[in-house]
Amino acid sequence: MAADVHNKAVPWETANGSLAPVERLRQDRCDSPTPGLVEGTEPGAGQDSHMFVHAQSFEDLTADGDDTRAEAAGSENTSRLGEPADEGAQGLPSEEEQVEEKESHPGSRAKEEDVTSEAWRRHRKHVFVLSEAGKPIYSRYGTEEALSSTMGVMMALVSFVEAEKNIIRSIHADGYKVVFLRKSPLVLVGVAQTLQSERDLSRELHYIYYQIISLLTLTQLNHIFQHKQNYDLRRLLAGSEHLTDNLLKLLDRDPGLLLSAVTCLPLSSSVRDVISSSLQAAKAKNLVFSILLAGSHLVTLVRKKDQYLHHMDLHLLFNLVGSSSSFREGEGWTPICLPKFNTAGFFHAHISYLEPGTDLCLILVSTDREDFFNLSDCKHRFLERLRRRTAYQALQEALKNPSYSVSQVGIPELRHFLYKSKSSGLYTSPEFPVPYQSEEEQERIMELYQYLHSRIHHPTRPLRFIYCCGESENLLAWVTSGFELYLCFSPLGTKALAVSAINKLLKWIRKEEDRLFILSPQTY
């Protein structure tokens, strides 16, 4: 695995204007009232070390793909919402631009969705996982049995193209994108009607792939299929379908998975430091990561020196904890592979809520499967230490408001935003305001953000700045080597207003960065 070390020799950017602290050194970053644009000086950048494997973007997630990313071409774009992010089909001549859907056998289980129905077809995003023998492994909607012929056709397509020494990447037809991800011994297929690019869809398929690896390890997966090509993997994945279902939901809704970043519980840095050092003190020989979560917010993370967690592995842990209430009682102890760390072996995670009825969940990751009682002991030591401090009350207080309102920023037209500090891999975002409180509205706004993300990270024509006007809102995205920023404004605002808001927002984030980010991560 490539160790993506923080690249200090980043090209100095001179984007529009006053914000760029020319010649500013990283050290005076914190004293600077003006946010830096450059990696390491942006608001939220860690002080001396990083918590995560440094992830630039998609390339890092896939690691093995050859990187043909055109470095930020510096282009700017103003457009209407909904323009396709990538034009033209890739991979297949036009006569094959159809997704075949075989009629499936009648008599599939009544409780399950009818895969021949219009409702089934209308789902925004389907995901299928199959083995190279064409055997169904997972389907987001409808049973795998009912879809086995569809999956057979998918595999036939993949093989047909491969016979000519080509690789099928995607099919674009009729408002649909069909994206293929070949990760031997698995094949993943996404069928989407969203505004996302092929590349972002492929990124999501990677998540699903790694979710499966996290349960089995790649070594075991390879072993199984080497011995029995048409093995029915669902036997081994039994009971984990809801993890994949939930992960797909997160991909639709959670900005963290879109941004490849994690968000923190807003907390004063002195309180966070006490919590971190209590956690740091509760160490054990084989402990590699100690992670304290509040819902989907990170409270703190302590890691073994020189061991980095990848945000994707952290998201998989979030998903594991978030999609199961079975950890609510007692203490969980489960093998888990963190695929971005190592696809070959299992870690063992001790998962427990700090106290009954709280949202604070502690994950202790060890290399030793016999470590349960040691880690259980760590947890108790941590909790006892913490209970004696006033910081614990402050933490309980903070849990009542795990997010903040956008009105705190003081920009009336601004409805919502996402801000990611690239060097720390952390992002911040206010709660969704009134017009976006329903699930549908949240998914809609997330889809717009995904669209901007797709445009910004376009493989051949990346953008640095984009401003879009829609019917219900105006959106702006701006990316520098230090951060990624997505803003959502009321539709009445103007572009000039939006641009002037950036500066104000960045200053606000700089002012609040102690609370919103983890600036000094700890190691054991």
Next chain:
Amino acid sequence: MSGPRVDAKVVMLGKESVGKTSLVERYVHQRFLVGPYQNTIGAAFVAKSVQVRDKVVTLGIWDTAGSERYEAMSRIYYRGAKAAIVCYDLTDSSSFLRAKFWVKELQNCEEHCKIYLCGTKTDLIEADRSARQVDYHDVQDFADEIKAQYFETSSKTGRSVEDLFRKVAADYISTTFEVMSEERGVNLEQKKDPFFYSCCHN
């Protein structure tokens, strides 16, 4: 003080969805959770203290997932267990076959572990007798053969759940007590009873 001191390790075994988690939930929290099935991930541990007559024991209960995925690793959950509650669903005959598998596994790897067979969801067969798929006498015969205790429980109504764990605790106390008195060798009452004495030596 660190985590709870545990006297006896108890492991729940059996096919997925036979009701192991519900059994523990009923016993520890006196409740039955309805809602969509939530399979256990890996295993969950919970400790509970029980008083049997004048003695208190803390049972450390391991609720396992029962999935094939971690079968190779399941030994870590039952190693050193004093008792195994092997569950099957009275309305699902395949779950009884799976229970037999676990019994064999325990006999091979963990010979000192006492086995308790537990048929779950009796409320379902009380509501509809034809729902029963595992014959009472078949299990009774099997239990005799492997020298196991046999219970039929319902986590929904609470039937026999307390009895089951109480029996586990009581058996643990009595075997520990036997071993201890044997070691000390000064228990006068026991010495008077030649049958009991010899029995302890086998």
